[in-house]
Amino acid sequence: MKKFASLLFLVGWFAAAKAQQVEAFSLVRENAFVLNPAMAGMNGWIHGTATFRKQFTRIDQSPYTANLAVDGEILGKNVGVGGYLLHDVTGPTGKSAISVSVAYHIPLYKKTGTRYSNKTSPHNLSIGVALTAVQYRLRGDQLNPNDLNDPELYTSRGNRIFPDASVGVYYRYKNNFYAGFSTPQILGLNINYRGDDGLAKIKRVQHINLLLGGKIEWNRGNFSIDPVGAFRWVKGAPPQGDVGLRFWMYKVFFVGANYKSTNFMVFEGGVNVFNKFSLSYGYDYNFSTYRRYMGATHEISMSFTVSKANKVFRGAGPALRY
DSSP states (O other), rough: OHHHHHHHHHHHHHHHSSOOOOOOSSSSSTHHHHOOGGTTTTSSSEEEEEEEEETTTTTOOOEEEEEEEEEEETTTTTEEEEEEEEEEEEEEEEEEEEEEEEEEEOOOOTTTTOOOOOOSSSEEEEEEEEEEEEEEEGGGOOOOOSSSSSOOOSSSEEEEEEEEEEEEEEETTTTTTTEEEEOOOSSSSOOOESSOOOOEEEEOEEEEEEEEEEEEETTTTTEEEEEEEEEETTSSSSOOOEEEEEEEEEETTTEEEEETTTTTEEEEEEEEETTTTEEEEEEEESSSTTTTHHHEEEEEEEEEEEEOOOOOOOSSSSSSSO
């Protein structure tokens, strides 16, 4: 069964190389900015998030992802800026990325024509773009094939650096509703590793990401339910979606659960301290019969507020804290 689980893992990786190529997180709210540059500065203060995700802990060289993201607003300019560093490893393959984002915030007006700033408008729209440099790595010497003399086998070490870009749109209505749409990896440049004894090719394709959510409060805001829905699509792979709820208590603690269409359930919890620091944890439960051979998936995310420049609507966006 362990060999069977390892085979499934490798099959999944090769399928991902052709299809889903952009990181998927269990804590979709905390990591939304990595996938949508339009969210840069929408929280109205400098905000940072660090996330570490480890998958399939019982399998050697199982995937892990680490990222550090920071974004904020240029005061008085309705402009947000940000960036992130990302490191992702799956067995003999991996990638590292550095990205910078800029977003323009558009406060929407009342029908009477009254003008708002993006601090006071109940409706806000943001359009963003990100430029990214990505290094892809392939360690062919770490593969263990049955036929070492295969002339088509790539057994060298390869490193390739590619530019890429992403675009996104993000809309927020007070603290009640938000919606984001983004397309990462829009350039889609293919990766070719050519060694002394073979050639490896990975075809990169564009992705579509959609994120919806909001907040329903009662008891003067001491309790709330935060629904969320996420959808991912890429040509050549089945669509993937998440749907879930997060329950906040006294604006300090939360527990929640998300169902993933990939046959996973994510259980999550977290704490918020003085509106300055938050810690979130997600545990993926696999419903498949071979889950005990694959191991669990864990994700932890730490968010911090460097400075709070303006009072904005709280709780509306995925990264917003009370």
